[in-house]
Amino acid sequence: MELVLDTVRKTFGGVVAVDDVSAVMPQDRxxxxxxPNGAGKTTLFNAITGFDPPDRGxxxxxxxxxxxxxxxxxxxxxxxxxxQTPVGFTTLTVRESLLAAATPHFAETPVGALGLSRxxxxxxxxxxxxxxxxxxxxxxxxxxxxxxxxLSAGDRKLLxxxxxxxxxxxxxxxxxxxxxxxxxxxxxxxxxxxxxxxERGLGSLIIDxxxxxxxxxxxxxxxxxxxALLASGPPAEIAANPDVMRVYLGEDGAEGEGA
Amino acid sequence: xxxxxxxxxxxxxxxxxxSLAMALNVxxxxxxxxxxGIAGLLAAGSYCYVILTADxxxxxxxxxGLSMWVAWPLSALFTGLVAFAIGAPALRLRREYFLITTLAxxxxxxxxxxxxxxxxxxxxxxxxxxxxxxxxxxxxxxNYVLLGIAVVxxxxxxLVTRQVGISPFGRTLRAARDxxxxxxxxxxxxxxxxxxxxxxxxVLIGATAPxxxxxxxxxxxxxxxxxxxxxxxxxxxxxxxxxxxxxxxGAFVLIVFTExxxxxxxxxxxxxxxxxxxxxxxxxxxxxxxRFRPDGLFSERSAFGAGNRAAGRSAGDSRxxxxxxxxxx
Numbered sequence: 001m002e003l004v005l006d007t008v009r010k011t012f013g014g015v016v017a018v019d020d021v022s023a024v025m026p027q028d029r030x031x032x033x034x035x036p037n038g039a040g041k042t043t044l045f046n047a048i049t050g051f052d053p054p055d056r057g058x059x060x061x062x063x064x065x066x067x068x069x070x071x072x073x074x075x076x077x078x079x080x081x082x083x084q085t086p087v088g089f090t091t092l093t094v095r096e097s098l099l100a101a102a103t104p105h106f107a108e109t110p111v112g113a114l115g116l117s118r119x120x121x122x123x124x125x126x127x128x129x130x131x132x133x134x135x136x137x138x139x140x141x142x143x144x145x146x147x148x149x150x151l152s153a154g155d156r157k158l159l160x161x162x163x164x165x166x167x168x169x170x171x172x173x174x175x176x177x178x179x180x181x182x183x184x185x186x187x188x189x190x191x192x193x194x195x196x197x198x199e200r201g202l203g204s205l206i207i208d209x210x211x212x213x214x215x216x217x218x219x220x221x222x223x224x225x226x227x228a229l230l231a232s233g234p235p236a237e238i239a240a241n242p243d244v245m246r247v248y249l250g251e252d253g254a255e256g257e258g259a
Numbered sequence: 260x261x262x263x264x265x266x267x268x269x270x271x272x273x274x275x276x277x278s279l280a281m282a283l284n285v286x287x288x289x290x291x292x293x294x295x296g297i298a299g300l301l302a303a304g305s306y307c308y309v310i311l312t313a314d315x316x317x318x319x320x321x322x323x324g325l326s327m328w329v330a331w332p333l334s335a336l337f338t339g340l341v342a343f344a345i346g347a348p349a350l351r352l353r354r355e356y357f358l359i360t361t362l363a364x365x366x367x368x369x370x371x372x373x374x375x376x377x378x379x380x381x382x383x384x385x386x387x388x389x390x391x392x393x394x395x396x397x398x399x400x401x402n403y404v405l406l407g408i409a410v411v412x413x414x415x416x417x418l419v420t421r422q423v424g425i426s427p428f429g430r431t432l433r434a435a436r437d438x439x440x441x442x443x444x445x446x447x448x449x450x451x452x453x454x455x456x457x458x459x460x461x462v463l464i465g466a467t468a469p470x471x472x473x474x475x476x477x478x479x480x481x482x483x484x485x486x487x488x489x490x491x492x493x494x495x496x497x498x499x500x501x502x503x504x505x506x507x508x509g510a511f512v513l514i515v516f517t518e519x520x521x522x523x524x525x526x527x528x529x530x531x532x533x534x535x536x537x538x539x540x541x542x543x544x545x546x547x548x549x550r551f552r553p554d555g556l557f558s559e560r561s562a563f564g565a566g567n568r569a570a571g572r573s574a575g576d577s578r579x580x581x582x583x584x585x586x587x588x
Contacts, residue, residue: 091437100434100445113426114419
C-alpha cells in the first residue's frame with residue numbers, strides 16, 4: 001500500500017504553497033520530507049490529512065481516494081498525523097490523552113457511556129497496557145499522570161508521537177517530531193520509528209529540520225523548495241545533491257537553515 | 260427564625276437547580292458548548308409534560324390526559340428532540356456565536372408558547388398541576404414528599420452525569436474540547452459526538468422539568484425568561500465548571516444563600532432596599548468564589564487525573580533536559 005500524490009496544488013490567495021507535487025510514499029517505509037521554512041511541507045500535510053484540502057490534483061492511500069475527505073475519515077483509514085506545535089489535550093493527563101486516542105467509536109456515545117459494555121472495558125484495559133508500554137519505550141513512563149499543559153515542550157512532542165501510535169495507524173505523518181526533544185530521547189525516537197517500520201511494517205512520513213536525525217532513519221527523502229519537489233532519492237544521494245545544498249545553505253551562504 | 264417548611268422549600272428548589280446545573284455541565288463543562296438556552300429546553304420539557312397530562316376540561320386543543328408516569332419520560336424524549344433541532348444548526352457555530360444562538364432559540368420557544376395559545380393557554384398559563392402521591396399526603400406535609408422527589412432526581416442526575424464524566428465518552432468529550440484539531444486527527448467524529456451530547460443534555464433537562472413543575476404548581480411563559488438560565492450557570496460556575504460534584508454543590512450554596520438573604524430582618528420601611536441589594540449580594544458571592552477559588556468549589560483538576568500531585572515533581576525534573584535541546588533547525 002502506498003500514499004500517492006498526483007499533481008497536488010494548493011494556493012493561498014496568489015501564493016502557490018504547494019506547486020503540482022507528485023510523489024509516491026510506500027506505507028511500510030520511512031520517508032522524509034525536507035525543505036527550508038515556507039517550502040510547503042506542513043501545507044502538504046494539511047492537504048493529505050483533510051485539514052486543508054488541495055485545490056487540484058488527487059491524493060490516494062491504497063485504493064482509496066482521500067482528497068476532500070474530512071480529517072476524521074482520513075484518520076480512520078489509518079493516516080495519523082502529529083502537529084508541529086505540540087499543544088495536545090491541555091487538561092488531560094498523558095495517560096488520559098493516550099487512552100482517548102485509542103477509544104473506539106462504539107464507546108464514544110452517551111449510551112455507551114452509561115452501560116459500559118464488557119467489550120469497551122476490555123478494550124480500555126488493553127489500551128492502558130499499551131499506553132504504559134509505549135511511554136516506557138519513549139522514556140516517559142513516570143509522566144503518565146502529569147497533565148499535558150504541565151509537560152515540557154520536548155515531552156509534549158514525545159506525547160504527540162505516543163498518541164499517534166495509540167490510534168491504530170497504518171502510516172504516521174510526523175510534523176517535526178524531534179524538535180525540542182532532549183538528545184537522549186531523540187535516539188529513542190529514531191530507534192522506535194525505525195523498529196516500527198522494520199518489525200511491524202508501520203511506515204512514516206516525517207518533516208523535520210534535524211537532518212542528521214532524518215538521514216539516519218529515512219529510506220527515501222523528498223526535498224521541497226518553494227512548493228515544488230526539488231529532488232527525491234535515498235539519503236546519501238540527497239546529501240550529495242548540489243541543488244539541495246544550494247537550497248539549504250543559500251547560494252551566498254546567507255540563510256543557513258539545516259542542522 | 261422561620262418554620263422548617265420554608266427551608267424544605269429552599270432545599271427542594273436547590274435540588275432542582277442542582278439537577279439542571281449538572282445536566283448543563285455535561286454539555287458546557289465537558290463538551291465545551293456554552294449553552295445559554297437552558298430556559299428554552301426547560302420550557303419545552305415543561306410544556307410537553309403539562310400538555311400531555313392536562314385536564315381535558317381546560318379547553319386546550321390537544322389534551323390526551325396521559326398519566327404522569329407516561330408523560331414524564333415522553334417529556335424527556337421530546338426535549339431531546341428539541342435539543343437536536345436547536346443543536347443541528349447551532350453547533351455549526353463556535354463559542355460566542357453558538358452561545359448567542361442558543362439564547363435566541365430559548366426566546367423563540369418562549370414566544371411560541373405565547374403565540375400557540377390554543378395548545379398552551381398562552382399567557383393565561385395552566386394552574387394546579389397534578390403532583391405525584393398528593394392523594395396520599397396532603398397539606399404542608401406534601402412539601403416533604405416534594406423534597407424527597409427532588410433529592411432523588413438530583414441523586415439520579417448525579418449518578419448519570421458522573422458516569423458520563425468518568426467514561427471513555429466523557430474523556431473524548433474533554434479531549435475534543437481542549438483541542439478539536441488533534442481529536443479530528445485521531446479520527447474522532449467531533450461534530451457527531453457534540454450533537455449527541457447536546458441531545459443528552461436536553462433529555463436530562465427535560466427529565467428534570469416535571470420536578471420543577473411539581474414545585475411551582477402553575478405554569479406560564481414568563482417562568483422561562485433567560486433569568487433561569489443565568490441562575491443555573493451561576494450555580495455551575497460557583498460549584499466548578501467541568502468538575503463532577505460542582506453543579507450539585509454550587510446550586511445548594513447559591514440557592515440557600517439567595518433565600519437566606521431574603522430572610523434578613525429589616526425595618527419594614529427598608530424592605531425595598533433589601534430587595535434591591537439581593538442581586539448585589541449574589542454577585543458578591545460569585546466574585547468572592549472566583550477570586551479565591553477560580554475553578555469553583557470543586558475543580559475539574561481535582562475530579563480527573565488523580566495522580567497529579569505525585570506527577571508534578573517528575574514533570575519538573577524533565578524540563579531542563581527538554582529545554583536545553585532547543586530546536587534542531
